[in-house]
Amino acid sequence: MGSSRSMLFFINLAIIILNLVAPSISQDDGICTLTADYCWKCSDTGTYTAGDKYEENLNSLLSSFSSNTQNNSGFYNSSRGQDSNKINAIALCRGDLSQDSCQACLNISTEILLQNCSTQKEAIIWAERCMVRYSYNLIFGIEQTDPLKHLPSPNSAKNPQQFELVLTPLLGILSDRAASGNSLKKFAAGHATVPGGETIYALAQCTPDMDKQNCSRCLNKSVTEIPTCCGGMNGGRVLKPSCNLRYENNSFFVSTADSLVDIPTPVPPAPAPEEAKKKSNTKQTVIIIVVVLVVSVTIFSSICFFFRARKRRVKLEQDENSEDVSLMESLQYDFETIRSATDDFSDANKLGQGGFGAVYKGTLLNGQPIAVKRLSKNSEQGDREFKNEVMLLAQLQHRNLVRLLGFCLKTDERLLIYEYVPNKSLDHFIFDPNNHEHLDWETRYKIIGGIARGILYLHEDSRVRIIHRDLKASNILLDEDMNPKIADFGLAKLFVIDQTQGDTKTVRGTYGYMAPEYVIHGRFSVKTDVFSFGVLVLEIVSGKKIGSFQYGENEENLLTYAWRNWREDTIQNIIDPVLTTSSQIETMRCIHIGLLCVQENVVDRPTVASVVSMLNSQSVVLPVPSQPAFYMHHNTGSDIFALAESDQSKSLSVHVTENEPSNITEPYPR
Template identity: 40%
Template sequence: MEHSTNFRQTIHLLVFCYFLFGLNDLALADPPYSVCSNNTNNNSLNTSFQTSLQNLLGSLASNASVSRYYNISYGNETDKVYGQFMCLDYVSYDDCHDCISGAIQAIMNLCPNKTEAVVWEEVCQLRYSNVSFLGQLNVKDNIGKDNVINISEPVKFQALVENKLRNLTKQAAFNSSANKYATGDEPYTIDDTLYALVQCTLDLSPDKCNKCLEAAIKDVASQCYGSRGARLLSRSCYLRYELYAFYEGANETSASPKTQPTTRSGGSGRKIWVIIVLTIGSAFLVVVLMASFVYCGAMKKGTRKGKDEILRNHVQLHNSGDSENPDFQDFEGLDELKANDSYIDLATIHSATNNFSDSNMLGQGGFGPVYKGVLPDGKQVAVKRLSSFSEQGALEFTNEVLLILKLQHKNLVRLLGFCVDQQEQLLVYEFMPNSSLDVVLFDPKKRAQLNWSKRLNIINGIARGILYLHEDSRLRIIHRDLKASNVLLDFDMNPKISDFGMARIFAGADSEANTARIVGTYGYMAPEYAMEGLYSIKSDVFSFGVLLLEIITGRRNAGFNQTKHAQTLVAYAWHLWNEGNALELMDPLLADVLMDEFLRFIHIGLLCVQEDAFDRPTMSSVVVMLKGETVTLSQPQQPAFSMGRHTEHHQTFTRSCSTNGLSISSVAPR
């Protein structure tokens, strides 16, 4: 009963901490991809053309809830507007409706007053024009989007891709029952399978569908050669391929009907065999049922044990009385944790990761290895396995589970589940195909694929994620370990902040706190935190400033050692800024950046890393600075250059004077 009461109290900690944030992240990128015509409706929004367009978009939105493809026209003569939408054939009608609703908002925002436009979201596309295009093939302005991580054997892989796409093209175009849609998979290596999808708009004839997809195959081969995954966005068709199952039903297998055995014996012999079969079958069924009961009981016991471990840590936090661990009594509902499906048993994780096979290892972090896995439902995941020698202890593990299990902000990584089983502590995250930011940013070959616009998208995404933690959630969260390796990248290189084991929650109007246990990484820690244990939202601002400078320059801060007078990137940036030579910091691999824009971002970075925390801007101010060139920036003061000599950028620094190192603080909502 006591356990039940305690569990009832801890999941409201989950529900509160998981600050509900509406996630409408259907877009292919941020913002969605679009093509707007050069022709502008000069009569602006009060014309009959705009009235026709509004009526057309309203009709498309209403029909998206009952169809995955629809076209219509509105108006007369010069005021006439034609439109259509297409959702990928595997999505539900509800998802199609949501996607088209988002696409309508996007097309109005991205292409205002245009007479022709098309926008692509994650699982749908929307198009309108003042000229009839229905039944017409249009392959101009095709957009290829590729995964920046290339395959090791591009020639072999590309041949497999093109062959598979062409086979699917014939199936989609000329099979009348295919609905101009086809998917399929093909083995590539022992561990990898190629998955592909093609689809045409239903207004195209079979021949035009074939031509559209053939052009798309040609374009994706030239624009995305050797990429691990890519998609081609066309007005009249769509294709995509990946080395993971990205469409619904990709991992489903159909069992062939079993052939029934025949006998040549007479009626009596048949009866004997029936009796024997029924007897053996019944006995087997009894054994299976008994084994199932035993297995399910063991699984439930293991699940209870894992969740009880989380509970015990929660109670330890509650009763610690340390300044790092204020009261948790405002939260109730621990039974929800026991009842929900966030706990994943160890056997499932073993199966998903092939028993933590070395071939499944994605990397080695400070807290232990990370493995790629595939859950029984086909979902790809990343499993962080905490080492017994890890600096992240049981309480930090509990902190991460309780804090981010239900976060849904698009710039915060999602924790899908956890497991505690004897010595095993496992965290199961959504899989990020492009690994962490440091893997791409600090590799010259991979960094070359990060153009200026992609770097700005990463910077803005990180800023929005931190702003949400600091100001937009019901609780004020301080991450305390923001760095390049803790920013993960999805297919489109959108950033997702991860690793909340060291995060701290502030209650009410609290803005800073002090700790005897310093956790973080050299080069990213604010000086007041590293030297005095004092941390606040401005500590994260400092880390963000360092990260911003690293992203736009392509250089690490820690272990920089450019000159004997500048042992960090921050120090070197300040030195060049004062001399008026900050452009020397520009990454030579960047070719599409304006000098004034680069200097403005250096300026913002230096404002974030000022030595006095009071002088640093808040993240809300930073987001505004990043958005507009018209914002007047103040003159930065001298940064804090170094917290001591340290050359291993990835090593986490911990200084502890207390046996209790919990990182959650007060959890009362603001």
């Protein structure tokens, strides 16, 4: 009788254990994918009418987050309106970010959220560096775990079993540290080493309006979801409105936030001490049965867990491959369709000719206008690599980037299909004496801000960092509302498999816009684009080209001209004379920012995130600029190349485009 009860007890125990180790896997109903830069969820619980009071309150509330320079904690919560028009919102930046990076992330995230969830009364967006949510319901201090996003890495850990033995306690310790934070920050980051050398970097974070108990519960529940969503993988994220977890085998946060977490190596349990006195035969039988049953349950549970995790990983891999194939098919255009759309690439439809190939206007059968770039035939990539790069670029979507619609491959033909932007390029306006008067200061200031936000997206907010390396006025297209769109981003990668930071043997760019370290040594970084942006700002404010022009008896370029007038306190000479009614404070501030960006010392140049903050807030104090690059070598292009040739090996190839007047008619150049 006693043996039967013992058997029944352990059978029930086995059922309980199986339920614990093999939970049901919930479906992720969001639009997140592993390659998405942003994940958002638009709630269907209610809508508002465009232009009503709710929308006004929402826009006002969200814009206040990205412009608040007084808050250094990275956490914002506030409300606007009354009764049915009341809106509550929370914004949270990763706890290791600087104020500039935080505000830049919030600025872009709110913009994307409003674009994709327009008229929705409740929505949330997760970026890599921040989160924004709003609702007509009360959300402050309330633990909310829905909507939920699981983002597992596609790659397996080197030793999954050892990895998990270190990961679980690491996340537990960081969760406790985060929950113990204050009302301004509940964040913890750290790393631990897996036996065998692999390192796990992780963070845990709650919205600081949560109390310790709710934060701890939210994070601990997220830790228990890791084996189901990301078991055996070397990285993963669990995203919820009130908390989030992240871990990877590479460092992804600022080193100052890091701390070593000591995870003791698990020790196998010691064997039970030998019985001092033998029990009766009945008791021995019970013990044997119990031991066998427990071992059997454990083995069975482990097998179930293994196959469930494996099935989940296989399903994720299949889903991901299916998504990639589906995306690739949607991006690939038929060659005959494009040839017909461009009238067999006729000269009448040719929009321009640049370093990467000619550009043609086309019209699809459904009436949609497109721009087709017919790439020159000197690419070093195979078809597969080309398709992968195009698929990556097609997923980079931002209002200030020209959208890549797809591609076409046929024997030796490689075509890129873009959205058609009707107003041609920026240089068509600022350098054309008949058009530049139509660009008032408000429009120019909007263009400067839009370019900065587009570069920031490429540098910091896209999943793969893209350095443009050929930013110039002719690569900035203008839509029907004169909003700027950056063209030709990422094209260098379609011609040479290259890094996004480091050294290169092939320098591609346009004289005057290229940073000195890039021209002379072939070294490029995000500060290379910052230099080009500074030149653009000075051109937009002055209406003058970067190249040489006559000033009195002296021949100068725009950088030396701007620097001389800055030093002589005659800054008004730099401003385009047609801007008679412009805001002098804003124009002088933009000249100041432009000079900061073109400084010769790379370290002194600001990041794009800092530039966006400088443009968004007049309260940000600007440092004093130092001498711009090439101040001592400014007369002609030959000086720059003489300097380059004397300072580097002959293996460096420099492909430079001169800024000729004909470029102003090219809407899709280079």
